[in-house]
Amino acid sequence: METTEKFINYVKKMQAYSEAIGLMYWDLRTGAPKKGIEQRSQVIGTLSSEVFGMQTSDELAEMLVELENNLESLDLITKRTVEKMRKEYNMSKKIPADEYRDFVILTSKAESVWEEAKEKSDFSLFFPYLKEIVETTKRFVSFWGVKDNNPYNTLLNEYEPGMTTEILDNVFGELRNKIVPLAKKIAESPNQPKTDFxxxxxxxxxxxxxxxxxxxxxGYDFNAGRLDETVHPFATGLNRGDVRITTKYDENDFRTAIFGTIHECGHALYEQNISAELEGLPLSTGTSMGIHESQSLFYENFVGRNEKFWEQNFSTLQAYAPEQFGHVAVMDFLAAINESKSSLIRIEADELTYPLHIMIRYEIEKGLFNGDMQVEELPQIWNDKYEEYLGVRPTNDAEGILQDVHWAGGAFGYFPSYALGFLYASQLKSAMLIDLPHFDDLCANGNLEPIKDWLTEKVHRHGSMKKPLEILQDATGEGLNATYLVEYLEEKYGRIYQLV
Incomplete structure (x- = not known):
């Protein structure tokens, strides 16, 4: 068997293990019995160790060297797979195998402890786990190497290749300078929507x-996915034929489920429409968390909050909840679901203030890993920053420091991807309008297939074949540009609140 075939079979075996692990994580988050969590965490740790061993083996190293010596003879997919596996090998090889296994077990347990701590609104339950997760991650950063003299850059690069605190400080600063005064104008506007219904x-x-x-x-394919309930909504792509989404229901605020489901659908459509040529390879996934979030936020905001979309779907909503919405006019409904006001919960935030929620988490993570903050200080720091940025203060841990699951999984550096995703999505929407100037008509007619097809052609089908900024450049003709998001927010909220 030649090296190329042997290599492809090897990485496909690794992906098979990863799919099994992913299914176990999905089960943990969607109702696995509490008494089984300890053992399940051990099993996940064991299987993850097997993948880690394959990822750092001498056998893989030898194949990579041989293939790298003959890159010009490889097809593009194999070449990209070699590049990705080399990056992962170099990163993983620096982590002692026993420490990696312990970390996987720790984070598996931590997610269940976080769930209990959130339910009881008690940070002290989660604190020892979070402290150990942070300390372990800092140790991993020391193994990987500090990027550009900033430990947090190393973590950012894992989720959004090429991203740095210098770039984010500039982009976030520009956004903040536009959002804060606009939010102030909205708060002072006499044209406030009625939302009690x-x-x-x-x-x-x-x-x-x-x-x-x-x-x-x-366009979500139910033959390649399913919808389940969970505490914190997520999507998981086990393979392109099995991409599952979850949601959370609040019987006194339907928006949590509806917009959360649309958001996760955006993630799922990305994974379901990756090219079949990449099936079973590590390239059969999103190219970065920022591009992934661009797809979820595109659907949640540019489709799900679109005026024409609701002109098409409001009568269906009324049929499901006639007492609640039967006497509400569609324009009043639209104004209500697009209301902007400061809030405590990120996943329930409006489009305008959402980036501020991300900036708070970004600054906390940056402080944690650059040595300016300690884990025990986080509840106080969190509350202070919410008061400073949004003018609201959490009254308990559940609506404050414990509201997100990400840190329980060790996902430091992930949060900025949400704001980057919104920036990317705005830019993609602007480019899409050149090819689909009748975008609103498509939403009005419930014909969303051309929108999905455009995104599949420009984003989805490529999986990880292209880097994030390469996707953006090829789809829009330019690099990252915050102007599109700023203009969108100013136009939309200026219209809703009748701002001068």
Whole structure:
């Protein structure tokens, strides 16, 4: 068997292990019995160790060297796979195998402890786990090497290749300077939407049925996925034929489920529409967390909050909740779901203030890994920053420091991807309008297939074959540009609140 074939079979075996691990994580997050969590965490740790061993083996190293010596003879997919595996090998080889296994077990347990701590609104339960996760991650950064004299850059680069605190400080600073005064104008505007009808009892089962209707319209393939309930919504791509999404239902605020489901659908459509040529390879996934978030936020905001989209779907919503929405005009509904006001919960934030939630997490993570903050200080720091940035202060840990699951999984450096995703999505939407100037008409007619096809052609099908900024450049003709998001927010909220 020649080296190329042997290499492809090797990485496909690694992906098979990873798929099994992914399924176990999905089960942990969607209702696995509590008494089985300890053993399940051990099993995940054991299988992850097997993958880690393959990822750092001498056998893989020898294949990589041989293939790298003959790159010109390889097809593009194999070449990109070699490049990706080399990067992962170099990173993983620096981590002692026993420390990696212990970390996987730690984070598997930590997610369940976080869930309990959030339910009880008690940071002290989660604190020892978070402290150990942070300390271990700092040790891993020391193994990997500090990037550009900034430990946090090393973590950023894992989720968004090429991203640095210098870039983010500039982009976030520009956004903040536009968002804060706009939010102030909105708060002072006399044209505030009526929203009381949003917060009425809407049975979970009815919400689920409406969510399923919307998912079908968006193009989610139920022969390649399913919808389940969880504490913190997520999407997981086990393979391109099995991409699962989850949501959370609040019977007194239907927006949590509906917009959360649309958001996760955006992630899923990305994974479901990756080219079949990449099946079973490490390239069969999103190219970065920022590009992934661009897809979820594109659907949540540019489709799911689109005026024409709701002109098409509002009558269906009324049919599911006639007492709640039967006497509400569609324009009043649109103003209500696009209301902008400061809030405590990131996943429930409006489009305008959402980036501020991300900036708070970014600054905390940067402080943690650059030595300016300690884990025990986080609840206080979190609350202070919310008061400073958004003018609201959490009254308990559940609505404050414990609201996100990411840190329980050791996902430091991930949060900035959400804001980058919004920036990318705005830029993609602007480029899409050149090819699909009738975008609003498509939403009005419930014909979203051309939108999905455009995104599949420009983004989805490439998987990890292209780097994030390469995707952006090829799709839009330019690099990252915050102007599109700023203009979108100013136009939209200026219109809703009738700002001069």
């Amino acid at each position: 949003l917060f009425k009892y809407f049975p979970k089962e009815k919400q689920k049925q409406f969510s399923l209707d919307i998912l079908k319209q968006l």
